[in-house]
Amino acid sequence: MKHRVIIVEDDDIIRQLFSTLISTSEGLELAGAFGSADKALKEIAPLTPDVVLMDIELPGTNGIDAIPLIKKQLPNCLIIVVTVYENDELVFKALCNGASGYLTKNVKSEKLIESIHEVLKGGAPMSSNIARLVVSSFHRNINSNPLTPREQEVLELLASGKSYTSIADKLFVDKETIRTHIKNIYVKLEVHSKADAIAKAKKDRLI
Numbered sequence: 001m002k003h004r005v006i007i008v009e010d011d012d013i014i015r016q017l018f019s020t021l022i023s024t025s026e027g028l029e030l031a032g033a034f035g036s037a038d039k040a041l042k043e044i045a046p047l048t049p050d051v052v053l054m055d056i057e058l059p060g061t062n063g064i065d066a067i068p069l070i071k072k073q074l075p076n077c078l079i080i081v082v083t084v085y086e087n088d089e090l091v092f093k094a095l096c097n098g099a100s101g102y103l104t105k106n107v108k109s110e111k112l113i114e115s116i117h118e119v120l121k122g123g124a125p126m127s128s129n130i131a132r133l134v135v136s137s138f139h140r141n142i143n144s145n146p147l148t149p150r151e152q153e154v155l156e157l158l159a160s161g162k163s164y165t166s167i168a169d170k171l172f173v174d175k176e177t178i179r180t181h182i183k184n185i186y187v188k189l190e191v192h193s194k195a196d197a198i199a200k201a202k203k204d205r206l207i
Contacts (some may be wrong), residue, residue, distance in 0.1 A: 003120055004031035006049040008040045008066070009082070014105065017081075018053060018112070025113050030159050035059075037066035045073045051116050054099070056083040056090065062083075064090065067097040078119045082107065091130055101125040145206050146188040154181045156207045159198045 005022045007030070009015040015033050022030045031047045035041040038060040040052075052070060055065040067079050080101035081094045091102050100119050103112065104127045115125035147155065150171075159168045164182075168175045182194075191197045201207045 002027055002029040003028050003050040003116070005116060006044065007033040007051045008030050008037055008052060008058065008063065009033070009055045010035045011055075017074045021109055022116075023113065024138065028113070028116060037061040037063060037069075041066065041069055041073070044070060049074070049077055051115075051119060052079045052090060053082050053112075054079050056081060056085055056094070064094050064097055067094065067099055080115060080119055080125065082112070086129060102130050103127045104130065124182060131192060145183060147201075147206055151181050151185050151188070152207055154178060155185055155197060155201055157207060158182070158194060159201070 005028050007015055007018045007022070007121060009018060013036070015035065019030055021035045024030050030051045032040070032043065034043070036059050037054075041061070044052075054063045054066065054070075058066070058200060061069070063083070067081075070077060070079060078100045080103060081099045082103045083090075084105050084106060088106060095103055101115055101124055103115055103125065108129055109116070109129075118125045145152070153171070154167060157170065162170070164175050164178050168178045171178070182193060182197075185197055189197050189200050191200055200207075
């Protein structure tokens with residue numbers, strides 16, 4: 001049985017290279033290749049891919065925002081980000097949004113294919129430089145983050161411009177619960193406003 005792979009990549013040359021690589025690799029089948037996440041989102045469900053290779057910088061919806069939209073349609077689909085970007089904020093945002101792996105575009109062909117097979121076996125493939133970034137960030141924050149995971153999530157949503165109501169809806173809680181989280185965040189970060197909380201959290205790499 002062949003595993004079905006979809007490519008979402010706006011660079012025509014890279015998309016063609018990846019398409020050829022998938023099509024000629026044992027155990028894999030190219031289910032589709034798209035130049036934008038928006039087009040992929042419209043057509044992906046009936047294609048039933050096992051794995052999606054997702055670029056980040058795309059016309060329209062970016063790759064990171066597209067990840068949860070794909071997972072909503074196909075919860076069991078595995079998504080590997082393949083991008084030129086190596087900063088920790090994007091890596092963590094991609095992983096938090098549901099990506100199962102993160103590779104940089106200078107990845108060798110053999111490593112890309114190995115990574116697809118690895119993710120299908122339950123692994124979380126990463127380029128070595130990305131893995132180092134994750135470990136380094138983890139060590140930086142392991143004992144220094146006073147916020148709970150839920151408080152971090154609330155603050156990240158707040159930082160992205162979401163209102164209390166939309167955060168409550170997204171997290172399936174009432175608005176009063178969100179207010180309580182925000183009060184706790186202010187106390188822990190020793191700030192008195194949303195802007196100060198966001199600024200301090202970013203400065204201290206808490207979000």
